[in-house]
Amino acid sequence: MSTAVENGVSNGVNGVSNGVNGVSNGVNGLLEARRNGHAPAAHVHDRWDEQFLPPPLRIDDQARAQKINARLSDLILTGATLRRVGEVFEREIERGLKEQPSSLQMENTYIPELPDGTEEGLFLALDLGGTNFRVLLLELRGGELVKEDVKQYHISDALRVGPGQDLFNFLADCVLDFVRSEGMENEKLSLGFTFSFPMKQHSILSGELITWTKSFKCGGMEGVDVAALLQKCLRARNLDITVRVLLNDTTGTLVAGAHIDPSVGIGVILGTGSNGCYMERASRVQHWEAAHERVHDVCVDVEWGAFGDNGCLDFIRTDIDREVDAGSLLVASFTFEKYIGGKYLGDILRAALAALTAERLFPAAPKPNALATADLSMFEEESMRGSWECTQATLTSACGTPVSAADALVAQHVARVVSNRAAQLVSVCIATLLRRMDRPYVGVAVDGSVFRRHPRIARLMDKYIALLAPKHKFSLLAAEDGSGKGSALTAAIAARMAARQ
Numbered sequence: 135m136s137t138a139v140e141n142g143v144s145n146g147v148n149g150v151s152n153g154v155n156g157v158s159n160g161v162n163g164l165l166e167a168r169r170n171g172h173a174p175a176a177h178v179h180d181r182w183d184e185q186f187l188p189p190p191l192r193i194d195d196q197a198r199a200q201k202i203n204a205r206l207s208d209l210i211l212t213g214a215t216l217r218r219v220g221e222v223f224e225r226e227i228e229r230g231l232k233e234q235p236s237s238l239q240m241e242n243t244y245i246p247e248l249p250d251g252t253e254e255g256l257f258l259a260l261d262l263g264g265t266n267f268r269v270l271l272l273e274l275r276g277g278e279l280v281k282e283d284v285k286q287y288h289i290s291d292a293l294r295v296g297p298g299q300d301l302f303n304f305l306a307d308c309v310l311d312f313v314r315s316e317g318m319e320n321e322k323l324s325l326g327f328t329f330s331f332p333m334k335q336h337s338i339l340s341g342e343l344i345t346w347t348k349s350f351k352c353g354g355m356e357g358v359d360v361a362a363l364l365q366k367c368l369r370a371r372n373l374d375i376t377v378r379v380l381l382n383d384t385t386g387t388l389v390a391g392a393h394i395d396p397s398v399g400i401g402v403i404l405g406t407g408s409n410g411c412y413m414e415r416a417s418r419v420q421h422w423e424a425a426h427e428r429v430h431d432v433c434v435d436v437e438w439g440a441f442g443d444n445g446c447l448d449f450i451r452t453d454i455d456r457e458v459d460a461g462s463l464l465v466a467s468f469t470f471e472k473y474i475g476g477k478y479l480g481d482i483l484r485a486a487l488a489a490l491t492a493e494r495l496f497p498a499a500p501k502p503n504a505l506a507t508a509d510l511s512m513f514e515e516e517s518m519r520g521s522w523e524c525t526q527a528t529l530t531s532a533c534g535t536p537v538s539a540a541d542a543l544v545a546q547h548v549a550r551v552v553s554n555r556a557a558q559l560v561s562v563c564i565a566t567l568l569r570r571m572d573r574p575y576v577g578v579a580v581d582g583s584v585f586r587r588h589p590r591i592a593r594l595m596d597k598y599i600a601l602l603a604p605k606h607k608f609s610l611l612a613a614e615d616g617s618g619k620g621s622a623l624t625a626a627i628a629a630r631m632a633a634r635q
């Protein structure tokens with residue numbers, strides 16, 4: 135592992151590490167055996183498989199540790215299982231691209247090119263996806279960002295689950311407030327709308343919501359073009375603002391990453407929700423509603439949060455996942471996101487501790503919503519330091535009963551198992567995309583609260599991607615604010631393309 139891992143995660147766009155250099159001897163051994171035409175010896179397989187496993191639980195009471203390991207065993211995925219997940223993912227990708235039934239949307243974003251340093255202009259960017267809505271004003275000169283003003287607006291629970299029209303009126307009111315505060319309410323402006331939900335796109339500036347995810351569930355939005363609705367609400371406020379591009383946060387992340395490093399070809403969000411996009415060969419994409427003769431590559435939004443919604447991944451689903459799904463806002467949808475998204479990791483930890491409690495292996499189940507993903511990260515961070523006091527205090531309050539130091543170690547182990555699985559699964563997706571792209575080297579721009587704040591996840595991903603795609607060089611690049619900067623850059627790319635036509 136390069137030392138950049140330590141530094142790279144939170145400091146803008148920095149290299150996390152080079153996957154291929156990070157490959158351990160087990161995999162090198164396996165490759166060597168393959169190259170020489172020998173079947174790899176069983177122990178080489180074992181060593182490869184072992185590298186995916188979290189370390190065993192270490193507590194004094196070994197009988198208890200054994201029972202806990204047995205209860206959690208379904209959450210631990212071997213290399214062989216991950217390979218199978220990868221094969222299913224690849225099959226779903228193929229189907230999605232051919233518009234055959236698939237749990238992967240494989241949406242054409244209609245973005246055929248990435249920044250080339252000529253991006254110019256003043257752009258508004260809207261970022262909708264989390265509990266806060268952001269409005270940004272960004273100025274690009276010669277591809278460089280020279281000005282950035284941002285304002286955040288809180289979206290109430292009522293708006294997030296109320297009528298869609300109310301939500302969009304609220305968004306337009308926020309834009310009005312923002313341009314007034316900038317003294318620009320009478321100016322003609324172009325806007326990039328980052329809408330971080332699955333869409334059926336018809337062009338670079340139009341698309342219908344397929345389903346809400348995360349903490350949104352607004353009514354009356356079926357078949358509605360979200361860019362057109364936003365445009366209507368802006369016009370109703372006499373704003374001379376034109377929506378130029380509609381994009382997903384992963385696309386923004388890819389574009390923002392490529393702006394810094396032209397080798398970036400994959401954009402990933404590992405935050406409240408999770409998803410990825412990549413540059414696919416245009417010839418492989420069936421869904422086109424516009425002429426595209428000279429387009430070589432196009433950005434495809436995978437929407438991997440829904441992977442497995444058709445049952446194709448049921449072989450990794452545990453009773454704990456079923457419980458988390460049953461308690462979620464959108465039951466039976468976004469199966470994969472519920473294994474890896476920050477909206478759910480804390481609840482998986484809670485449900486796993488409740489499962490241990492049911493077998494008298496833990497003192498008491500944490501109360502509903504008592505553990506968040508930030509707690510899981512804290513447990514992990516504390517366990518990396520070899521302490522447990524904060525974990526113990528958090529559990530005592532979450533469970534409403536005193537929890538011992540040994541119990542805190544158990545909970546830290548559960549946090550590790552849950553985090554490890556999330557890292558493995560997101561790595562399978564990235565490794566599969568790397569193999570599909572088959573380029574000599576690909577930068578993977580990643581953003582999202584889990585990637586930024588979880589103390590271990592970036593390093594685990596780096597390791598697992600390298601194990602799963604050993605022949606493909608990559609770097610994970612922490613890309614900040616793809617939803618904002620990426621939106622403005624994409625709007626500038628759209629303007630460049632329009633001017634050419």
Ligand code: BGC
Nearest residue numbers: 330331332347403407408409
């Ligand atoms: C959405 C994606 C989005 C991801 C990350 C998912 O719930 O479906 O469109 O990219 O969250 O924000």
